[in-house]
Amino acid sequence: MLYNKPDPQEVKVLTRRFGLENSASIDTYLATDGYQGFLKAREMTPDDIITEVKTSNLRGRGGAGFPTGMKWGFVPRTSPKPKYIVVNGDESEPGTCKDRLLIENDPHQLLEGMMIAGLAVDAHAGYVYIRGEYRYLIDILDKAIAEAYSRGWLGKNIQGTGFDFDVYTQTGAGAYECGEESALLESLEGKRGVPRIRPPFPAVSGAFQCPTVLNNVETYSAVPSILRDGGAAFASLGTPRNGGTRLFCLSGHINRPGVYELPMGFNLLRMIEEVGGGVWRGKKLKAVIPGGSSCPVLTADECDLAMDYDTLAKAKTMLGSGGVVVMDEDTCMVKAAMRIMRFYAHESCGWCIPCREGTAWLRKLLIRFHDGGGARSDIDLIGDVARNMLGRTFCPLGDAAAMPTISFVEKFRGEFEAHLAGRPCPHEHADHLALV
Amino acid sequence: MTFSPELEAKFDKLMKSYPPGRLRSALVPMLLFGQDELGSITPELIDEIVNRIGVTRLQVQEVLSYYSMLHTKPLGRHHVQVCTNISCLLRGGDKLWDHVCERTGLKNKEVSADGQVSIEEVECIGACSWAPAVQVNYDFHHNVTREELDRLLDGLEKKQ
Numbered sequence: 001m002l003y004n005k006p007d008p009q010e011v012k013v014l015t016r017r018f019g020l021e022n023s024a025s026i027d028t029y030l031a032t033d034g035y036q037g038f039l040k041a042r043e044m045t046p047d048d049i050i051t052e053v054k055t056s057n058l059r060g061r062g063g064a065g066f067p068t069g070m071k072w073g074f075v076p077r078t079s080p081k082p083k084y085i086v087v088n089g090d091e092s093e094p095g096t097c098k099d100r101l102l103i104e105n106d107p108h109q110l111l112e113g114m115m116i117a118g119l120a121v122d123a124h125a126g127y128v129y130i131r132g133e134y135r136y137l138i139d140i141l142d143k144a145i146a147e148a149y150s151r152g153w154l155g156k157n158i159q160g161t162g163f164d165f166d167v168y169t170q171t172g173a174g175a176y177e178c179g180e181e182s183a184l185l186e187s188l189e190g191k192r193g194v195p196r197i198r199p200p201f202p203a204v205s206g207a208f209q210c211p212t213v214l215n216n217v218e219t220y221s222a223v224p225s226i227l228r229d230g231g232a233a234f235a236s237l238g239t240p241r242n243g244g245t246r247l248f249c250l251s252g253h254i255n256r257p258g259v260y261e262l263p264m265g266f267n268l269l270r271m272i273e274e275v276g277g278g279v280w281r282g283k284k285l286k287a288v289i290p291g292g293s294s295c296p297v298l299t300a301d302e303c304d305l306a307m308d309y310d311t312l313a314k315a316k317t318m319l320g321s322g323g324v325v326v327m328d329e330d331t332c333m334v335k336a337a338m339r340i341m342r343f344y345a346h347e348s349c350g351w352c353i354p355c356r357e358g359t360a361w362l363r364k365l366l367i368r369f370h371d372g373g374g375a376r377s378d379i380d381l382i383g384d385v386a387r388n389m390l391g392r393t394f395c396p397l398g399d400a401a402a403m404p405t406i407s408f409v410e411k412f413r414g415e416f417e418a419h420l421a422g423r424p425c426p427h428e429h430a431d432h433l434a435l436v
Numbered sequence: 437m438t439f440s441p442e443l444e445a446k447f448d449k450l451m452k453s454y455p456p457g458r459l460r461s462a463l464v465p466m467l468l469f470g471q472d473e474l475g476s477i478t479p480e481l482i483d484e485i486v487n488r489i490g491v492t493r494l495q496v497q498e499v500l501s502y503y504s505m506l507h508t509k510p511l512g513r514h515h516v517q518v519c520t521n522i523s524c525l526l527r528g529g530d531k532l533w534d535h536v537c538e539r540t541g542l543k544n545k546e547v548s549a550d551g552q553v554s555i556e557e558v559e560c561i562g563a564c565s566w567a568p569a570v571q572v573n574y575d576f577h578h579n580v581t582r583e584e585l586d587r588l589l590d591g592l593e594k595k596q
Binding site for chain 1: 454455461467505506521526527560561564574578
């Protein structure tokens with residue numbers, strides 16, 4: 001099902017089957033070039049498959065943006081241990097709701113991407129880890145897997161090619177931290193989702209301490225078209241080193257929020273104005289979080305940017321998971337920072353002290369500040385605590401909490417100052433948060 | 437302990453989903469699927485899982501105290517979850533949450549006296565582009581207005 005109307009500016013590669021009748025069924029999939037990328041990959045050597053993915057300039061869609069082909073190349077193919085393909089479907093980054101659509105509308109595309117990864121690294125089993133709240137997707141994917149087995153696209157000797165591949169679904173049960181790759185692997189092994197010390201990285205020691213490819217749902221979903229139409233074709237859709245399209249999730253104060261597939265490098269202001277229909281209620285733009293709540297916020301003046309990994313890194317923020325959160329002129333930035341920190345404090349797994357203590361203190365400081373009980377020195381204290389978390393935690397959750405906080409304080413210091421002296425939040429009267 | 441044939445089928449499938457010696461991997465799904473059927477994670481369910489996959493009780497406790505969706509006490513038959521994270525907040529998710537609290541007279545994670553309704557303020561549920569969003573058990577409700585929320589709650593009361 002689709003929850004918003006498509007936009008004419010979309011370039012539909014991963015979403016090309018969205019909206020077709022029974023788009024999730026294997027018949028629809030096979031009738032629209034389904035599994036052709038796998039058949040082509042079966043004729044290629046593993047090195048050639050990895051080269052094709054490298055040529056595509058596909059980079060990890062979960063948030064870090066690591067080149068996918070390179071990641072696959074790290075797997076020791078000749079290891080005597082079994083290798084695994086693991087899908088990160090724990091989609092929990094606030095502002096992000098795209099993997100859900102990919103599994104719901106085109107589960108076979110994901111399965112085909114996993115199979116091609118299997119061919120590339122000599123893996124014969126895969127796990128799709130899906131967050132517990134997305135319970136209905138387990139049923140959709142289990143149905144697609146059963147269809148694939150019954151039609152000979154999974155299991156032993158797939159379509160007579162001599163290649164064996166099995167896929168299993170695995171549910172999470174409510175933990176943002178399990179979207180971090182090593183915590184996800186702990187969860188897959190039936191444990192608390194706390195991160196592992198790296199190295200070794202999952203490519204060498206991942207699921208069940210065996211070599212593992214671990215990518216996001218959207219990353220795998222891009223792979224069938226790369227093999228089918230060639231890596232160069234995919235790369236040419238985007239900008240240099242940032243291949244293809246990606247699913248952007250527009251949310252917040254915008255007229256047409258929704259998930260849209262746009263080329264890498266699409267201008268952020270145009271995305272808001274043309275695709276998203278502009279800021280709602282004729283209001284002015286104040287700020288944008290460009291890639292999910294972990295990314296430093298951009299002021300309205302900073303938004304004339306090409307949305308790709310490298311341009312956003314230069315702007316000292318991140319493309320992240322593609323969650324574009326738009327905030328209008330009436331938004332209280334202290335409240336936004338406070339709500340985001342409440343989330344990280346709730347989701348910190350508690351494994352390492354800088355994150356566990358840092359997020360808890362920042363949460364307290366920001367709640368008190370928003371309520372008008374802050375002191376002037378708290379503004380610097382908030383930035384100070386956050387800066388002391390950066391780079392000192394086992395996993396990126398600590399950085400994910402610290403980076404946006406530092407950006408909110410630095411870029412909107414005036415709003416923090418306006419909350420001083422016991423005055424209530426100056427924005428609360430504006431009623432901009434009243435129901436639509 | 438006997439389960440429904442559907443749950444038994446799920447458990448059987450899980451037992452065959454992992455490499456040899458890795459049955460502990462089935463723990464989180466078994467707890468969640470068991471809770472879906474029984475309403476909560478009961479001592480009997482824990483006993484059964486301990487026997488089937490050979491984990492220790494401590495290993496079960498470790499997991500129970502970590503994952504926010506696993507509950508040892510029953511939730512309401514209709515568990516109303518309101519997202520107030522950033523994308524929902526910007527479109528009034530916090531006001532929806534206040535309204536649910538007011539209307540039901542319940543606080544966060546409380547269950548009504550008749551066991552029919554429980555409420556929870558939840559973190560991002562992955563419906564950001566269709567905010568504000570509410571999840572009742574596993575069902576998503578998108579672009580929820582106060583009026584729609586009222587109709588939804590009225591409907592739940594009628595289902596009792």
